[in-house]
Amino acid sequence: MKEYSSATSYKIDQPSVVTIGTFDGVHVGHKAILKRLVDSAAKEGMVSVLLTFFPHPRMVLQQGSDIKLINTISEKKELLSRTGLDHLVVHPFTAEFSRMTAVEYVRDILVHALGAKKVIIGYDHRFGRNRTASINDLREFGSLYEFEVEEISAQEISEVTVSSTKIRKAIEEGDITTANQYLGYPFMLSGVVVKGKRIGRTIDYPTANLLIKETYKLIPGNGVYIVFSEINGSLVYGITSIGTNPTVGGKNKTIETYFLDFNEDLYDRSLRIEFIARIREEETFETMADLKDAIQKDETFARNYLKNFG
Numbered sequence: 001m002k003e004y005s006s007a008t009s010y011k012i013d014q015p016s017v018v019t020i021g022t023f024d025g026v027h028v029g030h031k032a033i034l035k036r037l038v039d040s041a042a043k044e045g046m047v048s049v050l051l052t053f054f055p056h057p058r059m060v061l062q063q064g065s066d067i068k069l070i071n072t073i074s075e076k077k078e079l080l081s082r083t084g085l086d087h088l089v090v091h092p093f094t095a096e097f098s099r100m101t102a103v104e105y106v107r108d109i110l111v112h113a114l115g116a117k118k119v120i121i122g123y124d125h126r127f128g129r130n131r132t133a134s135i136n137d138l139r140e141f142g143s144l145y146e147f148e149v150e151e152i153s154a155q156e157i158s159e160v161t162v163s164s165t166k167i168r169k170a171i172e173e174g175d176i177t178t179a180n181q182y183l184g185y186p187f188m189l190s191g192v193v194v195k196g197k198r199i200g201r202t203i204d205y206p207t208a209n210l211l212i213k214e215t216y217k218l219i220p221g222n223g224v225y226i227v228f229s230e231i232n233g234s235l236v237y238g239i240t241s242i243g244t245n246p247t248v249g250g251k252n253k254t255i256e257t258y259f260l261d262f263n264e265d266l267y268d269r270s271l272r273i274e275f276i277a278r279i280r281e282e283e284t285f286e287t288m289a290d291l292k293d294a295i296q297k298d299e300t301f302a303r304n305y306l307k308n309f310g
């Protein structure tokens with residue numbers, strides 16, 4: 001899969017099948033649509049193109065919008081690269097871009113820049129300034145500019161929407177099992193390991209504190225989870241605490257992972273943790289000894305879980 005940072009930097013002079021959308025989560029429902037795109041392109045001897053926008057239109061159009069997404073843009077790129085898609089165009093969504101009329105958008109972006117000969121699109125897709133144009137308008141533009149429009153049914157769109165809603169809700173509630181089932185892969189957090197309060201090591205549970213720079217990334221609800229990471233090419237399991245660490249008087253939400261059977265400096269390293277299951281809620285303990293006992297129990301729980309399901 002090749003990536004382009006705007007429609008104008010896409011310079012492939014070949015007829016294409018194009019799909020447009022956010023595809024947040026790249027979940028099972030999205031994959032069915034992407035398979036259709038890729039299969040259709042292969043059948044017609046064309047290239048497959050996904051046109052997506054970044055930042056998310058709502059981040060740009062609704063000032064102060066607190067939209068949270070299942071994937072960061074780089075996670076999405078990686079997930080999409082596994083689908084067989086030929087070209088991913090991440091077009092910058094700006095206030096100026098949002099003011100393009102429907103005809104300008106279709107002519108300049110879809111037809112001239114991307115070479116669309118076929119557009120596969122949801123029955124309810126809307127586009128152009130103030131989202132005034134519909135799939136019927138797109139069909140009319142199609143006869144003018146010689147591309148075909150293939151509609152994704154209401155049922156398929158509703159499956160996609162239901163999945164996205166369920167995944168978001170499940171992640172917020174810490175229900176990783178449900179989220180992973182709809183995603184078709186383990187939910188992940190990616191960031192850099194930063195210094196914390198250095199308390200972890202004093203109770204023999206050093207924790208790598210993950211800083212996620214993308215403030216729009218959806219973070220699972222507070223609690224303790226079983227996770228895994230790839231560190232130096234090896235699979236390492238861990239237990240992650242997400243929360244404010246009330247026992248040590250913390251205020252900010254942190255994401256801290258103790259890796260099992262591991263002892264290495266991780267500061268400043270890029271790290272991705274992938275979620276397997278939830279163990280428990282975050283609690284406030286009376287003493288550090290009680291906290292340490294609880295973490296020991298979490299560790300035992302995780303080791304048993306991994307022995308049975310790993």
Ligand SMILES: Cc1cc2nc3c(=O)[nH]c(=O)nc-3n(C[C@H](O)[C@H](O)[C@H](O)COP(=O)(O)O)c2cc1C
Pocket residue numbers: 196197198199200201205206207208209224239240241244245246247248256257258281282283284285291294295298
């Ligand atoms: C598996 C695990 C479970 C944890 N559970 C809780 C908890 O329930 N309540 C809490 O206040 N802190 C909990 N903590 C967080 C500790 O308070 C925190 O890791 C410790 O303060 C170390 O912080 P530091 O990395 O800044 O040194 C947990 C940490 C781990 C690794």
Ligand SMILES: Nc1ncnc2c1ncn2[C@@H]1O[C@H](COP(=O)(O)OP(=O)(O)O)[C@@H](O)[C@H]1O
Pocket residue numbers: 193194195196197198199200201202205206207208209257258259260261262263264265266267
């Ligand atoms: N098994 C391990 N799991 C997590 N971090 C570890 C482990 N072993 C060593 N470390 C290192 O210890 C650091 C965490 O120690 P800790 O005392 O919790 O300090 P901090 O408060 O700065 O996170 C990690 O960032 C990592 O560099």
